[in-house]
Amino acid sequence: MVSSPGGRPAPPDRIAGLIERMLAGDRLALARLITQVENRTQAVPAIMKAVHARAQAAYVVGVTGPPGAGKSTIVDRLTALLRAEGERVGVIAVDPSSPFTGGAVLGDRIRMQVHALDPGVFIRSMATRGSLGGLARATGDVIRLLAASGFGLILVETVGVGQTELDIMKLADTTIVVLVPESGDAVQTMKAGLMEAADIFAVNKADRAGAHGLIAELKFAAHLHYASPTSPKDIDWQIPVLATEAQGDVGVAELLAEVRRHRALLTESGALSARRRVRRREEFKGLLVEELRIALEARLGTGPLEAIVEDVERGTVDPYSAAEAILVRLKLE
Amino acid sequence: MVSSPGGRPAPPDRIAGLIERMLAGDRLALARLITQVENRTQAVPAIMKAVHARAQAAYVVGVTGPPGAGKSTIVDRLTALLRAEGERVGVIAVDPSSPFTGGAVLGDRIRMQVHALDPGVFIRSMATRGSLGGLARATGDVIRLLAASGFGLILVETVGVGQTELDIMKLADTTIVVLVPESGDAVQTMKAGLMEAADIFAVNKADRAGAHGLIAELKFAAHLHYASPTSPKDIDWQIPVLATEAQGDVGVAELLAEVRRHRALLTESGALSARRRVRRREEFKGLLVEELRIALEARLGTGPLEAIVEDVERGTVDPYSAAEAILVRLKLE
Numbered sequence: 001m002v003s004s005p006g007g008r009p010a011p012p013d014r015i016a017g018l019i020e021r022m023l024a025g026d027r028l029a030l031a032r033l034i035t036q037v038e039n040r041t042q043a044v045p046a047i048m049k050a051v052h053a054r055a056q057a058a059y060v061v062g063v064t065g066p067p068g069a070g071k072s073t074i075v076d077r078l079t080a081l082l083r084a085e086g087e088r089v090g091v092i093a094v095d096p097s098s099p100f101t102g103g104a105v106l107g108d109r110i111r112m113q114v115h116a117l118d119p120g121v122f123i124r125s126m127a128t129r130g131s132l133g134g135l136a137r138a139t140g141d142v143i144r145l146l147a148a149s150g151f152g153l154i155l156v157e158t159v160g161v162g163q164t165e166l167d168i169m170k171l172a173d174t175t176i177v178v179l180v181p182e183s184g185d186a187v188q189t190m191k192a193g194l195m196e197a198a199d200i201f202a203v204n205k206a207d208r209a210g211a212h213g214l215i216a217e218l219k220f221a222a223h224l225h226y227a228s229p230t231s232p233k234d235i236d237w238q239i240p241v242l243a244t245e246a247q248g249d250v251g252v253a254e255l256l257a258e259v260r261r262h263r264a265l266l267t268e269s270g271a272l273s274a275r276r277r278v279r280r281r282e283e284f285k286g287l288l289v290e291e292l293r294i295a296l297e298a299r300l301g302t303g304p305l306e307a308i309v310e311d312v313e314r315g316t317v318d319p320y321s322a323a324e325a326i327l328v329r330l331k332l333e
Numbered sequence: 334m335v336s337s338p339g340g341r342p343a344p345p346d347r348i349a350g351l352i353e354r355m356l357a358g359d360r361l362a363l364a365r366l367i368t369q370v371e372n373r374t375q376a377v378p379a380i381m382k383a384v385h386a387r388a389q390a391a392y393v394v395g396v397t398g399p400p401g402a403g404k405s406t407i408v409d410r411l412t413a414l415l416r417a418e419g420e421r422v423g424v425i426a427v428d429p430s431s432p433f434t435g436g437a438v439l440g441d442r443i444r445m446q447v448h449a450l451d452p453g454v455f456i457r458s459m460a461t462r463g464s465l466g467g468l469a470r471a472t473g474d475v476i477r478l479l480a481a482s483g484f485g486l487i488l489v490e491t492v493g494v495g496q497t498e499l500d501i502m503k504l505a506d507t508t509i510v511v512l513v514p515e516s517g518d519a520v521q522t523m524k525a526g527l528m529e530a531a532d533i534f535a536v537n538k539a540d541r542a543g544a545h546g547l548i549a550e551l552k553f554a555a556h557l558h559y560a561s562p563t564s565p566k567d568i569d570w571q572i573p574v575l576a577t578e579a580q581g582d583v584g585v586a587e588l589l590a591e592v593r594r595h596r597a598l599l600t601e602s603g604a605l606s607a608r609r610r611v612r613r614r615e616e617f618k619g620l621l622v623e624e625l626r627i628a629l630e631a632r633l634g635t636g637p638l639e640a641i642v643e644d645v646e647r648g649t650v651d652p653y654s655a656a657e658a659i660l661v662r663l664k665l666e
Contacts, residue, residue, distance in 0.1 A: 045653035052651035277646045284645045284652045285633070289626045291656045292663075296621065312617045313610045318385035319617045320378035323624045330625075330663070 015043045019050045022149055027122065030149045034124055037141040040134060048141055055144035056276075058090070061259055062172030063157045064165050064197070069178040070204040073246040074255070075157050079115050081256050082153055090151035091115075091123040094139055094158045094168055122151055136167040137290065140283055143171060166197055170279065173272060174262045176255065178202045178244075179218070181210030187217065195225040198239050200258050206243035206251070215241050234271040237262065304329065348376045352383045355482055360455065363482045367457055370474045373467060381474055388477035389609075391423070394592055395505030396490045397498050397530070402511040403537040406579040407588070408490050412448050414589050415486055423484035424448075424456040427472055427491045427501055455484055469500040470623065473616055476504060502530055503612065506605060507595045509533045509588065511577075512551070514543030520550065528558040531572050533591050539576035539584070548574050567604040570595065637662065 015036070021029035036043045048055075061078075063071050075091060082089050115121040126139060139156065146154050156172055158165040169175045177198035179187065187194065194201075201218050203211055222239040225231050240258050244251035266272035299305050308325050311317035348369070354362035369376045381388075394411075396404050408424060415422050448454040459472060472489065479487050489505055491498040502508045510531035512520065520527065527534075534551050536544055555572040558564050573591050577584035599605035632638050641658055644650035 045657070048653050049651050056648055276648075280648060280652070281642060281646045284642060284655065285626075285630070287652050288629065288656050288659060289622065291660060292625050292629065293622045295660055296625065297618075300618070309614060309617060313614045315389055315609075315613060318382050319613070319620050320381050322617065323621050324378070326621060327624060327628055 012043070012046065015046055016050075019047060022145070023051070023054065025150060027119070030122065030145065031124075033145055034142050037145060038126060038138050040138065044141065048144065051145060051148035054148040056147065058143065058147035058152055058154045059263060060143055060154045060156060060172045060174075062169040062175040063155060063178060064159075064169055064175065065178035066180075066183055067159055069180045069183065070244075070246050071157050071159070071178050074176070074178055074202060074204065074244065074252065075155050076115070077246050077249055077252040078155060078256055078259075079121060081253060083115070083118060083120055086120075087153050088120045088151045089115075089122075090143075090146035090149075090154040091121065092139060092142055092146070092154065092156045093123070093125045094135065094156065094165075095125070095127045122146060122149070134290075136171070137283070137286060139168050140171050166193070169197055170282070173266065173275070174199045174259050176200045176202055176259070178204050179214065180205045181208045181214050184210060184214055184217075187214065187221075191221055195221060195231075195239065199237070199262050200255065201239060201241040202244045202251070202255055203241065204244045204246055206245055211243065215243060234274065235265045235269050237265060345376070345379065348379055349383075352380060355478070356384070356387065358483060360452070363455065363478065364457075366478055367475050370478060371459060371471050373471065377474065381477065384477060384481035387481040389480065391476065391480035391485055391487045392596060393476055393487045393489060393505045393507075395502045395508040396488060396511060397492075397502055397508065398511035399513075399516055400492050402513045402516065403577075403579050404490050404492070404511050407509070407511055407535060407537065407577065407585065408488050409448070410579050410582055410585040411488060411589055411592075412454060414586060416448070416451060416453055419453075420486050421453045421484045422448075422455075423476075423479035423482075423487040424454065425472060425475055425479070425487065425489045426456070426458045427468065427489065427498075428458070428460045455479060455482070467623075469504070470616070470619060472501050473504050499526070499530055503615070506599065506608070507532045507592050509535055509592070511535045511537050512547065513538045514541045514547050517543060517547055517550075520547065520554075524554055528554060528564075528572065532570070532595050533588065534572060534574040535577045535584070535588055536574065537577045537579055539578055544576065548576060567607065568598045568602050570598060 015033075018029045018033050022033055033047055036047060063075055063078075065071050072093070075093075079089050079091060116123055124142065126135065126142065143154055143156070156168065158168050175197055177194060177200070179201065180203070201222070203215050203218065205211070206215070218239075218241045222241060226238040242251055242255050242258065244255060246252055263272075266275070300309055305326055308317070308322050312319050312322045348366075351362045351366050355366055366380055369380060396408055396411075398404050405426070408426075412422050412424060449456055457475065459468065459475065476487055476489070489501065491501050508530055510527055510533070512534065513536070534555070536548050536551065538544070539548075551572075551574045555574060559571040575584055575588050575591065577588060579585055596605075599608070633642055638659055641650070641655050645652050645655045
């Protein structure tokens with residue numbers, strides 16, 4: 001059996017009951033299953049197998065950017081607009097940041113409490129538990145749980161645009177990168193990464209000094225990226241740059257319109273399903289490596305493999321030669 | 334053959350020549366081999382096998398803490414003290430941080446240029462290239478290259494104390510956590526993690542307001558940690574808390590004295606070799622998983638495994654069932 005480490009697993013019959021209630025729309029059952037997934041308990045494979053058929057239906061919009069850019073306010077305003085049209089909205093706020101900068105996401109969530117009373121909105125915060133690779137995997141599984149539970153549009157918010165955040169953004173169909181005029185220097189140092197991650201730029205707090213300069217700079221960079229032979233060509237899309245003042249609800253409707261234009265283009269061109277195929281392959285490879293790690297862990301500790309590990313431990317054999325020896329034994333070499 | 338991805342590999346005979354010159358003390362050869370290791374080229378296994386016998390000799394001191402705490406200045410001053418005693422010093426400055434906060438380490442290195450002219454000092458900056466797990470692994474390999482090249486004391490500096498930084502600090506025999514009075518709030522939110530990571534606290538910029546309070550707080554926390562049943566008991570060590578003003582060279586000699594006291598205790602008690610055994614095992618497991626990933630990658634793409642992956646890609650099979658099927662085929666289940 002494929003298994004995952006850590007956390008308190010719930011008994012299988014209890015899990016089956018939770019899944020049944022979750023698929024029938026029970027929020028408490030959904031919350032409990034998310035906790036299982038977040039803690040990577042042994043119940044995860046059974047849960048994800050059971051919801052698989054209904055887990056593909058949602059459209060995923062990522063919102064990322066540096067701390068203090070106003071991502072949560074944008075997510076809040078987008079949620080209000082989507083709700084007004086009857087869309088059921090899932091919100092996942094992921095905080096993979098260093099403990100030295102952490103905590104902001106949870107604090108910001110307080111503002112979302114107006115939506116927390118709305119049965120058409122489900123909000124969940126997630127933070128790092130051990131491995132960052134595990135966090136991206138757990139986020140993907142939570143997206144699938146929300147989709148299976150009938151939330152048709154899922155907003156995934158992450159703080160920062162480091163490697164983990166970019167990995168999490170790969171789960172999104174449309175990614176909004178939120179910047180503020182103060183982000184100017186950061187934009188300089190990581191322009192290429194931003195162009196790769198973003199489908200839409202929102203320059204928030206656009207009433208502040210420097211906003212016009214940043215917008216002009218991003219538009220120019222987006223134009224260069226569009227013309228570049230290395231930019232994706234599966235859709236005809238030049239990254240739009242929008243000015244927003246989310247706090248005053250300025251520009252958010254236009255932002256949502258751009259999300260819809262991007263979605264329509266992806267859907268009509270067939271790029272959405274092609275990209276999702278690639279994403280499923282990549283996510284699967286990550287899962288496979290993790291399961292291999294667990295299977296390997298179970299084999300070390302005793303027997304012939306342990307003898308090799310002990311040589312490494314003593315320092316008598318170098319790790320690369322030992323790894324080679326183990327791969328040969330596993331017939332993977 | 335075990336192999337690693339990415340980067341431009343140098344031809345094998347050229348690598349052999351570089352290793353020979355590096356072991357004879359050639360700095361340029363060392364720098365070029367570090368580049369091979371940093372880029373994770375296919376030459377890495379051959380390089381690490383060749384230097385293995387001489388790669389264990391160095392003592393590794395980690396220096397971590399939030400941006401702006403003055404880590405680089407402390408590393409600079411420690412280097413000067415160590416050089417005055419004739420110690421050969423390697424310095425590795427690792428910046429795993431998000432691109433939004435990055436760049437500081439490289440800038441700070443400019444201050445180290447006085448040592449860059451000293452043949453008894455070797456300084457290298459490293460930044461994230463793709464995976465963070467890869468960064469910790471590359472840092473470990475660079476430590477071993479510097480050790481093999483005759484640098485007896487290696488200072489590893491990282492920005493921040495997030496998960497990756499903590500992983501990198503696991504490579505150190507003694508870890509100094511540098512804080513400043515402004516870090517007070519951060520200390521509150523991550524006290525447990527700090528106590529786990531630190532062997533020594535340095536409260537730098539100790540002339541600023543709030544320093545006394547932070548020192549008192551850390552001393553109390555260190556005392557509680559010392560008395561806790563979960564703290565490591567292989568040596569009798571209560572984390573000391575030192576006040577430093579590295580810019581004015583205040584307290585740095587005392588800091589070095591504490592490093593030496595920690596080292597002596599680790600060595601005499603046998604804890605140093607026991608801890609290094611554990612570390613070699615853990616590092617090896619990480620390497621093994623990475624090599625398994627590469628071997629697996631080579632097997633996907635064609636044949637029976639590819640058929641399973643394509644089912645996942647199409648969404649007709651859920652990833653957990655597919656992972657199970659692949660592990661069974663690999664006889665790892």
